Amino acid sequence: MSTDAEIALSSNSWAFVEAKKLVDRYAKAAPEKGYVLFETGYGPSGLPHIGTFGEVARTSMVRHAFSILSDIPTRLIAFSDDMDGLRKVPDNVPNHDLLAANLNKPLTQVPDPFGTHNSFGEHNNARLQAFLDQFGFDYEFRSSTECYKSGMFDESLMLVLKNYDAIINVILPTLGPERRATYSPFLPICPRTGIVLQVPIVKRDETAGTVTYEDPDTDEDVTVPVTGGHCKLQWKVDWAMRWHALDVDYEMAGKDLIDSVTLSSKIIRIMGKQPPEGFNYELFLDQEGKKISKSKGNGITIEEWLKYASPESLSLYMYQNPKKAKRLHFDVIPKAVDEYFSFLEKFPEQEAKQQYANPVWHIHGGHPPSEGLPITFGILLNLAAVVNAHEPSVLWGFISRYVEGATPVTNPELDKLVGYAIAYYHDFVKPTKQYRLPTAKERKALEELVVALKGLPDGAEAADIQNEVFRVGNENHFDNLRDWFKALYETLLGQSQGPRMGSFIALYGVQETIALIERVLDGEDLGAE
Known part of the structure; x- marks a missing residue:
């Protein structure tokens, strides 16, 4: 083991603590597939939000920490559960009537209310990939629809069918009496309507690989294959099946999914494999302390954060205290910006172990930039307030006098910060200012x-x-x-x-x-x- 790895092993950074789980998992031998697979999940029933970004950012941090501790190659899959049925119309999208007319169809069969893609699922998948690409994440995108229809999941789906009774015996105790009576892990896609059906399975044939259900409208028995995209799995079983089919080694999830992780872990063991490593992070809350939601759009969007602050400040916010519930509102931005540059300033003077615990090491993949800032974001905000700045040149008039030789050209990061400060001042500080006379x-x-x-x-x-x-x-x-x-x-x-x-x-x-x-x-x- 290299000296860097030995030092990193002693780090108390949560990312290294998580990476050590994978080191222990493969202490005897590397996985047969030749790499360690990290996965993040996305439900494209609504537009991507910062919580989605946070999961990919945090997973990427664990992945990089693992690369310091081990020579085993790694891959990261960003998985979209786009074969789910659309259960409700999101609040923050146009053309509600169009979506309402296509409820319960797979998201990749629901028309795109924005009119830019073949389906609502594809539109949201494109949005997901666009902002992941914007931040330079190294990932591979996977669509649930493509995995089901291409046959990639067929072998694992047949295992679910083979272990049908054992699997439903894991799920049934968690359900109420009414739901328990009709539950099946398989959700047939109705050949007649295209709707994802939640109906009882009246017959199953392991040899043929089919299930039979009674059509709720015609009362006729319909037999469909469980493979090839003719059925979708209930999501707890689906999660376990996906882990099995892709051979996932690591996936984190929100605190609200702890019970689901437990159930899916039991199911994948029934299917013959070990569940992935991972941990449960706390949820982001809006201004009122409520969980942010894709469908409600009650959190800050990626675009909104980047209007007022750098991508690095957002990554810092994601790195810090992942097991602590945090408000994700506009008032957290200035502190995140200044803390980022404070950590950046400390980094060159720190010993290796301290650097591994410094958030900027994780934000920048071990190679943070050297440029610091002579002025904090908070002070720039207050300067903008005093002079009621509308253009960067106004603030630069003061900055160039305060910092010898400073110009927008020689200090590009500071110039970005000036622009952020003016935007934030006008949208959030100026409307709330209240002066008073002194006592x-x-x-x-x-x-x-x-x-x-x-x-x-x-x-x-x-x-x-x-x-x-x-x-x-x-x-x-x-x-x-x-x-x-x-x-x-x-x-x-x-x-x-x-x-x-x-x-x-x-x-x-x-x-x-x-x-x-x-x-x-x-x-x-x-x-x-």
């Missing part, structure tokens, strides 16, 4: 701060400015200095939270800050601009 105590402190700032030498460092701000707050007897800084934020910036004032003043300019404070002392309403 008598605060007014006296602000007057003294002006005197202190005027006494600073030209080119004063941010740390020296910060010390003066602290000194004025202490000398004016703010028992909790947070109250002093909150007063600065609310009177000068129109918000209850804000940046490190020394850094902000150094960027905005000492003279400009003095002028801003004097406008407040003169009773001017800064919110009236």
Whole structure:
């Protein structure tokens, strides 16, 4: 084992902890197929959302961690369960009547409400692949419809038929009495209507590989093969069958699927194989603390996040605390951006073990970029607020004075951040700003701060400015200095939270800050601009 692998084995990064499961799984010998297979699943009943991206991102991180620990090749499949029947019309798509007229048909047989693809399933599959490609993921796409119809699943489907009784005995105890009476793992695709039927199976023939059901409309017995795409499996059985057919070694899933993982694991053992390794991550929540949903569209979309922040910041958000439920709303973006650059700045000075635990190692596949940023996203947001910036050139006028030699050309990452800051400011900060006039105590402190700032030498460092701000707050007897800084934020910036004032003043300019404070002392309403 290489030195890097030995160091990585001792890492407490969750990605390495997961990768070690696969190292142990194949400690004696590599898999017969010659590679370790990672899988992620996607149900294309609605548009892809960030939760979908998160599963692929996290799985890719485990896959890369495994590549440090083992020489066994790996592959990643992004699987779309597009043969599922459309059970309801999603809220966030057009042409609801078109979809309503095709309920319960396989998603790849439902017309595309957007009019761009042959089916709704194909449209959503294309959306999935587009954003995975946008982030540069190394994956292979698989369509459930293609796997069923091509015969790829036939051998495993016949195993399900052979082990029919043992499999339903795993599922039946989890069902209510009414559902238990009609349950079958096989869902025939009606040759007459194209609908995925949930009907009792009245006869099965293991030799012929067929099942027979009673047509709910005609009362006639209909016999169909279980192979070749004539039947779809109930999804818990389908999941196990897919693991078996593809020989999946690793798949993670949301906390809401823990019971399903348990059942599918029992079923694949009945079929003669070991279930994949994996773990259950917590769910993303919307602003109200509710689970985000593809059909409701109540979370942030990929496009929305990328309007306000970098792809790397999104990957960081996915890496951190995967077993902790997190709100996925617009207000998490600024913190994610600044934390990403903070981790990036620390990386070169860290020892190898610390680097393996640093999120940027996992985000960038072990090779994070070297360019850091001299200014935080939070400070740029506040600068944009003070000057009401509409164009990057306005902010660059301050930045180039603060950072010697900085230009959009020499600092492209900073230039991107400037654009993100302006967009975020106008959409989320500006509409919520509320200025207030200072109290008598605060007014006296602000007057003294002006005197202190005027006494600073030209080119004063941010740390020296910060010390003066602290000194004025202490000398004016703010028992909790947070109250002093909150007063600065609310009177000068129109918000209850804000940046490190020394850094902000150094960027905005000492003279400009003095002028801003004097406008407040003169009773001017800064919110009236």
